[in-house]
Amino acid sequence: xxxxxxxxxxxxxxxxxxxxxxxxxxxxxxxxxxNGAGKSSLLQAIVGLLKWDGSITMNGVDLSTFANKDLAxxxxxxxxxxxxxxxxxxxxxxxxETVMLGRLPxxxxxxxxxxxxxxxxxxxxxxxxxxxxxxxxLQQLSGGERQRVLLARLLAxxxxxxxxxxxxxxxxxxxxxxxxxxxDNLLGQGKTLVTVLHEIHLALRADYVIMLNKGKLHFQGSSxxxxxxxxxxALFDGRIRxxxxxxxxxxxxx
Amino acid sequence: MQKNHFLRKLSGLLIFSAVLVLLGTLxxxxxxxxxFIGSDQTLIFDIRLPRSLGAYLAGALLGLAGGIAQSLxxxxxxxxxxxxxxxxxxxxxxxxxxxxxLGNTWLELLGLNGGAFxxxxxxxxxxxILAGGYRNSMRLLLAGVVISVILGAANSLFTFVRPDLxxxxxxxxxxxxxxxSWSGVEIMAIALVLCLLVTLIISPVLxxxxxxxNTARTLGLPLDQLRLVLIGILALATGCAVAQTxxxxxxxxxxxxxVRKLAGGRQRVQLLFSCLGGGIxxxxxxxxxxxxxxxxxxxxxxxxxxxxxxxxxxxxxxTSLGARP
Numbered sequence: 001x002x003x004x005x006x007x008x009x010x011x012x013x014x015x016x017x018x019x020x021x022x023x024x025x026x027x028x029x030x031x032x033x034x035n036g037a038g039k040s041s042l043l044q045a046i047v048g049l050l051k052w053d054g055s056i057t058m059n060g061v062d063l064s065t066f067a068n069k070d071l072a073x074x075x076x077x078x079x080x081x082x083x084x085x086x087x088x089x090x091x092x093x094x095x096x097e098t099v100m101l102g103r104l105p106x107x108x109x110x111x112x113x114x115x116x117x118x119x120x121x122x123x124x125x126x127x128x129x130x131x132x133x134x135x136x137x138l139q140q141l142s143g144g145e146r147q148r149v150l151l152a153r154l155l156a157x158x159x160x161x162x163x164x165x166x167x168x169x170x171x172x173x174x175x176x177x178x179x180x181x182x183x184d185n186l187l188g189q190g191k192t193l194v195t196v197l198h199e200i201h202l203a204l205r206a207d208y209v210i211m212l213n214k215g216k217l218h219f220q221g222s223s224x225x226x227x228x229x230x231x232x233x234a235l236f237d238g239r240i241r242x243x244x245x246x247x248x249x250x251x252x253x254x
Numbered sequence: 255m256q257k258n259h260f261l262r263k264l265s266g267l268l269i270f271s272a273v274l275v276l277l278g279t280l281x282x283x284x285x286x287x288x289x290f291i292g293s294d295q296t297l298i299f300d301i302r303l304p305r306s307l308g309a310y311l312a313g314a315l316l317g318l319a320g321g322i323a324q325s326l327x328x329x330x331x332x333x334x335x336x337x338x339x340x341x342x343x344x345x346x347x348x349x350x351x352x353x354x355x356l357g358n359t360w361l362e363l364l365g366l367n368g369g370a371f372x373x374x375x376x377x378x379x380x381x382x383i384l385a386g387g388y389r390n391s392m393r394l395l396l397a398g399v400v401i402s403v404i405l406g407a408a409n410s411l412f413t414f415v416r417p418d419l420x421x422x423x424x425x426x427x428x429x430x431x432x433x434x435s436w437s438g439v440e441i442m443a444i445a446l447v448l449c450l451l452v453t454l455i456i457s458p459v460l461x462x463x464x465x466x467x468n469t470a471r472t473l474g475l476p477l478d479q480l481r482l483v484l485i486g487i488l489a490l491a492t493g494c495a496v497a498q499t500x501x502x503x504x505x506x507x508x509x510x511x512x513v514r515k516l517a518g519g520r521q522r523v524q525l526l527f528s529c530l531g532g533g534i535x536x537x538x539x540x541x542x543x544x545x546x547x548x549x550x551x552x553x554x555x556x557x558x559x560x561x562x563x564x565x566x567x568x569x570x571x572x573t574s575l576g577a578r579p
Contacts, residue, residue: 047472072474079469093464093519101462105474109455137519153465157473 001025001046001161001192006054008038008045015041016215019054023208028183028193030206030223033235037212039196040080043163047077058161072105076157078150080165080196092139095149099124102156124155127182129175143170151179161192168202180205200232200240200251211235223249260523263516267530271310274537278306281545300436308434308498309540309554310533311442313505315495317532318449319488320506321525325460326484327391334492334506337394337485338401342377343370343496345405347426348412351419367438367497370426374493377401378485394485429502429555431540438498445494446529449487453525456480460521502555504562505536511569535561 001023008016016038023029031039045052046063048071056063063071093101102124103117113121125131128148133141138149147170154162168176180202183193197203204223211218211231219231229242229249240251279302319334327336335341350369364372385397413420459480462470471477492506509532510524517527539557546552 044468049468049471067474068476069474072472075472077469077472079466093461097461097520098465101458101465101473104458104462107458109458150465 001056001058004055004057006045006052006056008041009051010041014215015050016045016212019217021210021217021220023192023194023210025059025192026187026190027207028187028195028205029208029210030203031194031196031210031212032198032200032203032232033212033218036214038215039212040165042212043077043165043194043196046163047071047075069105072159073157074159075161075163076102076154076159078154078162078164078167080169092137094134095125095130095136095138095141096121096134098138098149099152099156102153105157120156120158121152124152125149127155127185128152129178144172144175147171148175155182155186160190161194162186164193164195166198167195168197168199176202200242201249204232204242204249204251263527264530267527267534271530271533271537274534274541275303275306275310278309278537278541279303281541282548284549304436304439305431305434306537306540308439308442309431310537311439311446312431312434312495312499312502313509313536314529314533315442315446315449315491316502316506316536317509318446318453318525318529319491319495320508320532321510321521321528322453322460322484322488322491323506324510325463325521325524326481326488327395328463329395330511331507332395334488334495335402335501337398337488338377338381338405339374339489339492340377340496340501341402341405341409342373342375342380343493344373344423344427344501345409345412346370346373346376347500348409348419348423349373351422352412352416366426370497370500371493373405374496375489377405378489380405382485425553426500427555428553429500429558431499431536431543431554432551434498442494442498445490449491450526450529452483453487454522456483457521457525459484460525461519464519500555502536503559504566505532505539505558508558508562508565509535512565 001021003019003021006016006019006021007014008019019042031042033039041050044050046056048063048068058074066074099121100113100117103113103120106117107113122131125134128151130145130148130152133145133149138146141149147167151164151167154164168179171179186193193206195203195206203209206223208220209223209228209232210220213235218235219228221228221231232251233240233242239254241254242249242251244250279298282297282302284297316334320332323332323334323336324330326332346369347366350364350366381394381398381401384401385394409423413423459470459475459477462473462475467477495502510528512535513527513531514524517524536554536558539561540554542561543552543554543557546557
């Protein structure tokens with residue numbers, strides 16, 4: 001996926017400007033930056049929630065040429081903070097029904113869920129260790145359990161590209177490790193993952209890092225490249241340092 | 255919900271509805287007619303049966319509209335009379351009552367039912383115009399409140415200018431099922447089938463909205479167009495019911511809450527059950543209104559307000575004690 005001279009707007013204001021990005025196919029790209037850098041806005045623009053101009057292409061095809069449903073089949077999006085949102089109405093779909101919503105882009109209005117829809121939902125719930133929760137109402141789950149269900153909903157779309165805004169929020173360390181494991185599985189299936197992450201050490205586990213600051217591109221490059229590390233330290237005004245721990249990089253405050 | 259559980263609950267509601275319609279045909283303020291053959295056929299087939307079916311259908315329309323309003327606006331206190339339909343219908347009726355003495359042919363042709371429907375339609379249209387469209391739910395709700403206040407003020411002006419109309423307008427405001435005719439039943443039945451069919455087909459959009467508007471949009475749903483269709487259904491269902499029965503309180507608000515636990519989370523089931531629940535609530539209230547102080551009938555709107563209000567109080571108490579509504 002590439003963007004060229006991309007400007008993203010929230011109302012009349014440009015929140016991102018002149019972005020030329022190259023998100024590698026079949027890899028994990030993480031987006032980092034200080035608060036208000038425009039990380040979430042970038043994901044929202046890609047899925048059509050915010051207005052943009054310039055160009056966003058996927059395999060050379062401009063995203064603006066896709067119909068809504070086709071775009072929904074190709075790119076799935078997980079909202080920031082969706083796991084902690086509560087519905088005022090108080091009624092709640094079961095976990096299974098919630099994950100089935102991920103199959104909506106594949107279903108017609110008059111069709112009941114097919115066998116392939118059911119098997120996709122089951123597989124997604126099993127992958128996120130939430131199959132045992134399938135009959136529980138979503139609203140009665142803890143934040144971490146709900147996050148796993150919403151990740152399953154994302155998986156059920158069965159899209160080539162998965163955009164995730166803070167996917168590890170609300171998860172305890174064992175379940176964070178599980179998510180990282182199934183991310184590896186997805187990468188093995190050729191999927192492209194793009195995640196917004198605040199935890200620098202997790203962001204550096206990605207293959208590629210995009211850094212945004214004040215609505216502009218600060219740097220993009222391989223997570224193992226020393227130039228990326230230098231750019232990351234500069235992004236946070238030299239207030240962090242990076243240390244190698246085993247095969248991982250960790251960020252510590254200076 | 256498992257399929258056999260759903261069918262069992264649906265059958266229960268349908269059987270209960272049929273029993274109520276039968277009771278409505280047998281019972282009246284003039285007494286019970288347990289023997290069909292020996293009873294006054296006109297009383298049973300031309301008065302009680304259309305009244306009972308009409309009350310049930312009006313309740314079903316309000317229940318459906320209430321369910322749509324609560325799901326669409328994600329607000330458990332939303333009711334079908336939001337968006338200016340109630341005050342519009344009331345103003346329509348007041349206008350007809352106020353100006354028919356002038357001898358306008360079109361006003362006579364329109365009649366009270368037509369005036370109520372047209373008023374409800376204009377009320378919703380004005381709310382949509384004031385909100386600048388239908389995309390922003392909160393702005394639309396606020397616009398509905400503003401339009402209701404303005405149209406309510408206009409209605410007060412009518413009653414101020416023509417105090418002799420106060421009783422007729424008050425009767426409309428309390429709701430009335432006594433004058434429902436077979437033609438009214440036909441209109442409501444057609445409207446209900448149409449509204450229910452379209453709603454059930456597009457109900458997945460309401461399920462998706464429970465995940466938040468942004469997530470619903472990324473599922474490839476034409477959210478804006480479907481929201482407009484749902485607002486249209488809300489206006490049509492409310493307008494048809496109000497035109498035939500007046501402003502009956504609480505049915506649209508209480509019916510979705512009555513069936514929520516029974517229906518589970520899926521909107522397709524919730525809206526269907528809300529529709530049946532509305533019919534049951536209004537017809538039960540109508541039966542109580544007819545028989546409680548027979549031979550005097552009390553306005554059905556008073557009974558629905560008492561029953562619905564009492565139920566919501568119980569619900570509030572249970573919720574405050576930690577139970578889920």
